[in-house]
Amino acid sequence: xxxxxxxxxxxxxxxxxxxxxxxxxxxxxxxxxxxxxxxxxxxxxxxxxxxxxxxxxxxxxxxxxxxxxxxxxxxxxxxxxxxxxxxxxxxxxxxxxxxxxxxxxxxxxxxxxx
Amino acid sequence: xxxxxxxxxxxxxxxxxxxxxxxxxxxxxxxxxxxxxxxxxxxxxxxxxxxxxxxxxxxxxxxxxxxxxxxxxxxxxxxxxxxxxxxxxxxxxxxxxxxxxxxxxxxxx
Numbered sequence: 001x002x003x004x005x006x007x008x009x010x011x012x013x014x015x016x017x018x019x020x021x022x023x024x025x026x027x028x029x030x031x032x033x034x035x036x037x038x039x040x041x042x043x044x045x046x047x048x049x050x051x052x053x054x055x056x057x058x059x060x061x062x063x064x065x066x067x068x069x070x071x072x073x074x075x076x077x078x079x080x081x082x083x084x085x086x087x088x089x090x091x092x093x094x095x096x097x098x099x100x101x102x103x104x105x106x107x108x109x110x111x112x113x114x
Numbered sequence: 115x116x117x118x119x120x121x122x123x124x125x126x127x128x129x130x131x132x133x134x135x136x137x138x139x140x141x142x143x144x145x146x147x148x149x150x151x152x153x154x155x156x157x158x159x160x161x162x163x164x165x166x167x168x169x170x171x172x173x174x175x176x177x178x179x180x181x182x183x184x185x186x187x188x189x190x191x192x193x194x195x196x197x198x199x200x201x202x203x204x205x206x207x208x209x210x211x212x213x214x215x216x217x218x219x220x221x222x223x
Contacts, residue, residue, distance in 0.1 A: 043213035
């Protein structure tokens with residue numbers, strides 16, 4: 001596609017349920033990033049995938065969070081046993097290789113845990 | 115460790131007034147600095163980067179290594195500049211951009 005696509009755009013879930021957020025990067029972009037955007041916290045790095053290398057998971061806030069990237073393309077961010085503090089906008093970005101100025105962001109998934 | 119600090123959560127200015135959005139960073143090496151902008155109901159997008167030394171939409175930013183700052187400036191604010199602005203740092207050996215907490219710029223008549 002022409003841009004980074006994220007789905008769903010909005011998700012309301014009950015506390016304790018699991019959720020899956022999807023990111024479809026720009027074709028040919030080998031680097032994929034997940035960030036969390038919440039009020040007062042700015043953009044918080046979660047995880048980074050680069051080609052076939054092991055992902056950089058250093059930003060994942062707890063073991064309830066995991067992500068995978070299948071076939072070097074689509075990525076899924078999974079949050080298990082959601083908590084209210086997980087409510088935020090989850091942003092995905094992709095770039096051509098590991099370069100800082102080529103980030104293209106998706107429109108995000110707004111997650112609300114009630 | 116690398117860190118980006120944007121001390122102002124909200125900056126409100128009148129149309130035509132000068133704008134300065136502050137950004138300070140902490141990094142031991144030579145960083146690359148960026149400004150990203152998010153207009154209402156739009157995606158986050160790159161505004162400018164220090165290595166290109168360009169002016170985008172009238173905005174400029176100069177990297178001051180002595181003060182570890184990368185403030186964003188515009189001489190005359192326009193209504194359409196109202197948005198959320200994020201300063202970001204690329205530390206070279208790191209594999210991702212580190213963002214500040216953002217500053218909301220509000221330009222009023």
